[in-house]
Amino acid sequence: MSRVRLAAVGQARSGDKGDLANVALFAPTEALYEVFKREVTPQRVKRLFGRFVKGTVDRYEVPNVRALNFVLHEALDGGAARSLRSDPLGKSYGSLLLRMEIDIDDNLLRQAPPQLHPPE
Amino acid sequence: MRSVRVGAGQGFYGDTPDGALDVARNGDVSYICFDALAELTMAILQKDRMRNPEGGYTRDLPSFMRLLLPIAREQGIKLITNAGGMNPQGAAAAVRSVARDLGMDDLRVGVVSGDDITTRLDDLRSGGTTLAHLDTGASIDPVRDRVVFAVAYLGAQPIVDALQREADVIVTGRVADASLFVAPMVHELGWAWDDWDKLAAGVVLGHLMECSGQATGGNFSGDWWNIPDLDRVGYPICEVYDDASALISKPPGSGGWVSVDTVKQQLLYEVLDPRSYMNPDVVADFTSVELLAAGHNMVEVAHVRGRPRPDTLKVIAGYLDGWMGTAMIGYSWPDAPAKARRAAELIEKLATRSGLEPLEQLVELVGVDSLHGDAAAPAADTNEVMLRVAARFASEEEAARFPRVAMPLALNGPPFIGGSGSPGGPRALLGVWPTLVERELVEPLVEVHVQAAGAAS
Numbered sequence: 001m002s003r004v005r006l007a008a009v010g011q012a013r014s015g016d017k018g019d020l021a022n023v024a025l026f027a028p029t030e031a032l033y034e035v036f037k038r039e040v041t042p043q044r045v046k047r048l049f050g051r052f053v054k055g056t057v058d059r060y061e062v063p064n065v066r067a068l069n070f071v072l073h074e075a076l077d078g079g080a081a082r083s084l085r086s087d088p089l090g091k092s093y094g095s096l097l098l099r100m101e102i103d104i105d106d107n108l109l110r111q112a113p114p115q116l117h118p119p120e
Numbered sequence: 121m122r123s124v125r126v127g128a129g130q131g132f133y134g135d136t137p138d139g140a141l142d143v144a145r146n147g148d149v150s151y152i153c154f155d156a157l158a159e160l161t162m163a164i165l166q167k168d169r170m171r172n173p174e175g176g177y178t179r180d181l182p183s184f185m186r187l188l189l190p191i192a193r194e195q196g197i198k199l200i201t202n203a204g205g206m207n208p209q210g211a212a213a214a215v216r217s218v219a220r221d222l223g224m225d226d227l228r229v230g231v232v233s234g235d236d237i238t239t240r241l242d243d244l245r246s247g248g249t250t251l252a253h254l255d256t257g258a259s260i261d262p263v264r265d266r267v268v269f270a271v272a273y274l275g276a277q278p279i280v281d282a283l284q285r286e287a288d289v290i291v292t293g294r295v296a297d298a299s300l301f302v303a304p305m306v307h308e309l310g311w312a313w314d315d316w317d318k319l320a321a322g323v324v325l326g327h328l329m330e331c332s333g334q335a336t337g338g339n340f341s342g343d344w345w346n347i348p349d350l351d352r353v354g355y356p357i358c359e360v361y362d363d364a365s366a367l368i369s370k371p372p373g374s375g376g377w378v379s380v381d382t383v384k385q386q387l388l389y390e391v392l393d394p395r396s397y398m399n400p401d402v403v404a405d406f407t408s409v410e411l412l413a414a415g416h417n418m419v420e421v422a423h424v425r426g427r428p429r430p431d432t433l434k435v436i437a438g439y440l441d442g443w444m445g446t447a448m449i450g451y452s453w454p455d456a457p458a459k460a461r462r463a464a465e466l467i468e469k470l471a472t473r474s475g476l477e478p479l480e481q482l483v484e485l486v487g488v489d490s491l492h493g494d495a496a497a498p499a500a501d502t503n504e505v506m507l508r509v510a511a512r513f514a515s516e517e518e519a520a521r522f523p524r525v526a527m528p529l530a531l532n533g534p535p536f537i538g539g540s541g542s543p544g545g546p547r548a549l550l551g552v553w554p555t556l557v558e559r560e561l562v563e564p565l566v567e568v569h570v571q572a573a574g575a576a577s
Contacts, residue, residue, distance in 0.1 A: 011342050015389050062406065085484070
């Protein structure tokens with residue numbers, strides 16, 4: 001078992017709808033999708049986002065694209081046109097979710113596509 | 121099998137016209153659809169309309185049309201845009217004016233209105249529409265007096281109506297983003313208004329295209345550095361067949377990248393429950409969508425399932441919620457975060473002493489915690505921090521004065537500043553109030569007019 005950040009294996013995109021934000025998390029393989037389903041619970045997402053999310057977190061499974069879609073309630077300081085924040089639209093929330101550390105079986109981790117990095 | 125090619129021309133108010141021009145020249149499309157609106161945009165356009173009753177549509181609409189109309193006419197491409205925003209009639213008049221300037225007096229301009237229910241809210245309430253908040257269920261009463269606009273999201277039907285009346289350009293108010301794209305599919309392929317699976321396929325395709333380059337490599341969360349030529353990213357194009365199967369691609373030779381990965385990230389953008397994506401014309405099941413690699417820069421979209429449309433339309437109301445003033449100062453190493461935090465305390469005291477009464481205040485250390493908050497690990501030896509203090513006030517005057525109270529810190533505060541100033545003037549804040557209204561209370565008042573540019577108004 002290894003503890004890795006979601007950024008090492010997953011992809012994400014986030015956006016706004018009123019005071020709701022959504023964050024979609026994509027898994028590279030079926031096996032890792034199962035791990036995501038086990039590890040990336042709404043409770044953990046709520047804790048990770050801390051003071052940014054005042055309401056609840058819902059999670060929806062989207063197996064056809066190996067994704068989990070998180071809906072964060074009361075998450076955008078009242079909504080984009082009302083927010084005092086630097087990121088009123090929650091566009092950076094996807095990368096915030098990718099900070100989460102999860103446990104992945106070493107065999108599964110070896111089968112995952114390698115994490116790539118931009119050239120310096 | 122019949123088919124139609126539809127291209128995306130705009131993903132937001134502020135987008136470049138280059139993508140649309142590329143699609144028009146090289147995309148071999150019959151329609152280009154422009155999504156100019158978002159919740160934030162409606163608020164901006166309403167602020168414009170409050171300043172000037174002639175305004176309220178996107179200010180770049182005339183320049184887009186000036187660039188696009190000649191090529192659209194030459195290629196026989198019809199243009200569909202919701203850039204009418206809070207004033208579709210004014211927007212259509214502006215388009216007709218551009219067309220006359222270009223010598224296109226016979227250009228037929230359609231306008232769809234009736235989405236604006238601002239002046240009908242009290243009648244709707246007394247008729248039994250609660251206007252309760254869609255997410256929280258809260259009563260609208262505490263903000264009712266401050267509501268400055270309310271619009272219902274319309275579907276594709278009025279646009280199809282305008283197409284049947286041979287409009288070349290169609291300008292609308294708050295038509296749902298995806299519905300702009302659904303309209304030409306229904307018009308060309310003859311889909312029935314109760315063929316839920318096909319309508320749902322159209323909504324999925326429209327949803328994939330409505331954010332322009334975000335489906336073709338923009339904001340890509342994978343190996344973004346390998347995506348070529350994002351400076352001239354190709355905007356998405358779909359070729360849709362009458363059985364509602366479709367291919368998503370982009371103009372040949374353009375930048376960007378179309379793959380199952382770039383497309384699937386867009387599939388879930390701004391989606392809540394993926395099984396029930398609510399659109400005025402259909403409820404689409406995004407978990408039914410099959411995305412398949414179909415060749416170089418091409419993805420097949422298939423097997424979309426839909427369910428009957430809702431009886432209600434979504435409404436967005438905007439209400440005044442104070443004014444924002446912002447002060448910013450940069451601090452350098454050493455101890456940059458500590459300096460910024462101390463400066464924030466000083467600004468708070470200076471504001472209080474000058475009689476300012478913020479309703480709330482937000483301190484961000486840009487470079488440390490502004491985007492990821494407490495989840496961001498503190499850096500051991502931060503090079504630099506931009507302090508940003510944003511405060512909400514009851515009055516515009518207070519919001520304008522706020523950044524000025526921070527100015528003395530250029531000389532009187534912690535050391536080693538790197539730039540200070542106010543990023544723009546005070547900004548009106550608008551709260552967004554999502555709610556629902558029965559469609560039968562809105563749709564009978566939707567109007568479609570089609571008029572040649574040269575015809576007397």
